[in-house]
Amino acid sequence: MDATADRIARNIADTIDARPAQVSAAVNLLDGGATVPFVARYRKEATGGLDDTQLRTLADRLSYLRELEARRATILQSIRDQGKLTDALSRQILAADTKATLEDIYLPYKPKRRTRAMIARENGLEPLLRAILDDRSAAPETLAEAYLSAEVGSVKSALNGARDILAENLTESADLLGRLRDFMRKEALITARVIEGKEADGAKFSDYFDHRERWSDIPSHRALAILRAAREEVVTVDIAPDPDGGVARAEAMVAAQIGAPGDAPGDRWLRAAAGWTWRVRLSLSMYVDLMSELRKRAHEEAIAVFARNLKDLLLAAPAGARATLGLDPGIRTGVKAAVVDATGKLVETATLYPFQPKNDLRAAEARVIEMVRRHGVELIAIGNGTASRETERMVADALRLLPDGTARPTRVVVSEAGASVYSASELAAKEFPDLDVSLRGAVSIARRLQDPLAELVKIEPKSIGVGQYQHDVDQRRLSQTLEAVVEDAVNAVGVDLNMASAPLLAHVSGLGPSLAQAVVDHRDAHGAYPSRKTLLKVAGLGPRAFEQCAGFLRIRDGSEPLDASSVHPEAYGLARRIVDACGRDIRAIMGDPQALNGLRADDFVDETFGLPTVRDILSELEKPGRDPRPSFKTAAFADGVEDIKDLKPGMLLEGTVTNVAAFGAFVDVGVHQDGLVHISQLADRFVKDPHEVVKAGDVVKVRVTEVDIPRKRIGLSMRKDGGAGSADKRSDRGTTAAKPRRHGAKPAADGGRTAAGDGGALGAALRDAMNKKR
Template sequence: MISYILSQTQLPDVSVKNTIELLNEACTVPFISRYRKERTGNLDEVQIGEIVKYKEQFEALEKRKISILKALEEQEVLTDELKKKIEATQDLTTLEDLYLPFKKSRKTKAETARKNGLEPLAKIIMSQNASDVESIAYKYIKGVVTSVEDALEGARHIISEWVNERTDVRNNIRRQLERFAMISTKVVKSKKDSEEAQKFRDYFEWEESLGRIPSHRLLAILRAEKEGFIRSKISIDDEKALAKIEDRILRSNNACSKEIKLAIQDAYKRLLLPSLSNEALQNAKEKADAAAIYVFAKNLKQLLLGSPLGEKRVLAIDPGFRTGCKVVCLDAQGNLKHNETIYPHPPKNDAIGAMKKISSLSEAYQIEAIAIGNGTASRETEALIRKIGFKNDIQVFVVSEAGASIYSASKIAREEFPNYDVTVRGSVSIGRRLQDPLAELVKIDAKSIGVGQYQHDVDQSKLKNELDTVVESCVNAVGVNINTASVPLLSYVSGIGPKLAENIFNYRTEHGVFTSRNAIKKVPRLGDKAFEQGAAFLRIKDAKNPLDDSAVHPESYAIVEKMAKDLGKPITELIGNSALLQKIDLKQYCTDSVGLPTLQDIIKELEKPGLDIREQAKVFTFNQNIKTINDLQEGQLLPGIVNNITNFGAFVDVGIKESGLIHVSNLSDSFVSDVNEHVHLHQQVIVKVLEVDVARKRIQLKLHK
């Protein structure tokens, strides 16, 4: 395993070895990267993630080898040479090629020919020595083989199978597909004029190199084909491919070579090209999936680490016209205190009554900030709120509603608010997102948040694994207040998981808040391992020991106590005291298991214990004159918020229903290889309107520096 991982990465031998040991000890990636730096050689989460990925690949490969060896033993065809080849194989494709001749497949033409006794004839032809093939074939006429042509055709089917099973031939065609394959599409004529097909009209007649097609375009083509609007085809130069196979197999120019040529053509057309072009398309799809998942994961990380307002009392509004605006009041911890509906917009138009109601609720619940969902009627509601003369300074924020409806109808929301309908739950979610985006968004299936491209078309298992990894990384990077965290948030803490998260929540409900990290050990089924993995990521506010509200691991408390004792100060005087902390000679605290990386982390944490790595939320205002797409004009400069990032550009909310696109070519005057290097999710930007297509509801923008 170690040599396999080393061949795939550039990481040091000892780092890989020790990381695998830690993973086998049921340690999590966040724990290893943060608290086992000495053992890993200071590897970060990404590098440890690579080791995890290749460890899983190796284990899958080994599992498949065992399965194949068992099948070959049962067939009694496993030779020592074949066994050595299988055991030495380092990739799945080569492994499957070795197994191909022995696969028990459905009834084939070659198998039928063998049953008809034609394999000896096929061997004679393949020897390429016979000059009168027809006379030899005549001897094989019997039973269902009624003519010389029947015999030769059957022999050719067997030869076709041999050609198809040759690893060198398969690899040669693979290389050609890799370098020269083209993907082309044609519209299904009966669907061409349908309204649903129009979004795919760019691909009604399309051709492009399979090796160079961008991720989003391949996924769009595959979706269009899946929905029945187009048909796609993978092709290479057939004559060139056939010539290369013939060069490998033909050694003579006689009657045998004529039959072999026909068999090669049959093998190529019927067996090799369909199978290997599907494989090439699958490989291209995997690359496209990986690119799309990478974009989604990066966007999700930015979204989860979005700026929190913090523990402030919030009034949240889910805007609407006919059904009214749902209003909720939340305390600083996000608990629901009040809810009702106002009707400031058409058809009721009770703007004055709505303003009075918001004003009185703000006073009654000492509201510090207002969160307005960015869906239907958002702009109109924001304009109304800004007209209110509040007695106190109340900040007004427009908050993304993406996924709020998913949450409001979920099991989690029903359990949190069994006595309220989906509209109230949705409004609560909007308010809580302002207080702490991470704590709220972990309750929603990540792919429903809508910050990616073609998330429903990629490999769902790989997408889920990657997004779960991102959520886990973000939750543990920020840390979790164990006394206020929801079950979904707790479940992502290192070493905890859904079941222990429920146990923590139930214990807290029954016994009250945790007053120390040691008290966490009292939770049923939370053993030493779970405590080791999770304790440092769980924060306890106002604890007797100030280290319980920091990222210092309990296993290192003794080190901090010794530092304080050596300085002749209590621990409380060390915290936040940079001048005092800088006096500490870290080398004298190094041991066999604790080195400078861990000690430096401890000092950094003591300087700013429990520091939130996220920026503070900032108020943002759209151009109040832009209310619909019809108000946009070419050349306008507008404030906007980046609300999605894809491989082909960034989408920007300029305060109307339709988001505008900054294509990669309009992000910078120089070449853009990664959109994320120029903008990030929820970034406040100024954009220039380049083009407005009202009919197609498309807006082209340019990033204004």
């Protein structure tokens, strides 16, 4: 391993708490084309058991460090070409562990445009600066008289030139820049103030019209709200030390760099020059650096929140292979209905008009009963948009018309976030070319109840609506992160090769859109795959792709029993050795934990497969093809609670968590607006991260604490005391706002709409939720 690769391996090993050898093995595998899911699941011996989270961090860090090393090499060569590279400088450059530190070191050697300091040097003023530094007792004005010339016509001009040279030296000092940056990270305040005349237009940002807090403490959602307000030219933003002492300390740090502690004329001049350098040059560069860091930090935290919510949603409990009626509620345009069979195949559609203006309630109920009977419908999925509760009531009334003793389908309210995006997509048009766009949404709602993962992968992750400030964050980074979440979720669950759609297969390790489509085309042309190995007959799918994808694909009731498990074909020989040791048929053993009693994993370790793989195979034989997702459970909405007007403080309700933000969780209680359980109301203990308590898709019990009907805001609590006695009423700790939903509109990329706070009991807590959903 060369020095650069070794340096990268050691750095990453410290980050992910692993050994450099583990990192190097993983890097070699990833560089060779292996995917993170494949390496995490099937190369544990090589990596020492690094999991997918460690591997994702490794991959991200690897990219950064390789860019750092490339920049390091460029800088070394640039300084070498200038003839200024010394051993000490080389060691300093090699020791730099961040891009910022590296650029600080390079500043004095970086080619630049002609500066005021360059002009001052050309005019012979550098010796004046040295004279002031060497003789502090002499008045700088007196020393400057000796340096007047045709280009330097006055003492003031001479001293200004000397100051320019000093300022440039200070602003290019890597040591000083590093210490100032550390000082600012600890002490700086971020301040937002409204621009005069923007109060009305920017009312939604009113909590930030006069806001100040420590830069190091500001949470990502508040930082992003302030940055958005600044971008919309509602507020100005500053990042600076506390004016009461902080600025003086910063200036003192600059002065200390040149050593001017005394009261001699030269010391006073140098301190004044240091103060000027801070005010005019360094404070601005510190602002730029800290603003960049703040933006990056806020983006990463917001993206992490989105990623966690997306993972929870994708891995939500599937209702399973059961005939399902999907209903996409609507009033004027009618309720769109679509029935899919147990495999997700569309078998019937209809449009019902139980509401205004047609009010054909009886015909709507009769059609529901007819579809339920004809197709043996077991589940009814109702979209949670406008008219959701009215539609649910209509369905409940219709089901009462079924004869006594007849099995009644289970009604489930389903999030329709992204359904309209799917309906109008090229994929939906290809799948249902003759179906109206509005009816496609009903199909999506039905299928996402059967299998959320299989249906949601058809929608761009950013359109699913479980993030915050999506439009504000780095879009490339957001897309990369969300795609990784989808890939990990799909491969963790596994995919039925003979039923999966091309969009789902595209996320399987080693496949992609083109190979996934080829797999489906081959299946359509030749029928169901009898075994995994027949994948090698697919055009374009070679041994390398097969190695990556095979273990994540399942074939039920195929010619090879192990194809239904997550055992990789490369380890079938090992699995059969384990089965042979039991003395029974493989089909009899799979799924029977008792059959494997008495077997020792160590007995099956050989030169090819180590203990981790043996243990994985034993576990898989016990429960072949296990689904890591939880069992299916639904929230029961309260009867008679269908609108925000029906809510009263103190009500105890059941609901479903739809989104988790840094400041709390949004919960659907069945009234068209999601209430917010603020982080301070999630538990009877201090909660640092809402994900410690809830995740998207959880069914929870909440108590209504406050209702603001005009603003459509609902405050909820999960505390045992119902939210009473919460002493913390700061703007980021109280009960906050609802998340309105609008059916039929394209979901906002941030998942909903803005809730602005401008006073009142609820308004006191709206700073955190203010821009979350805009």
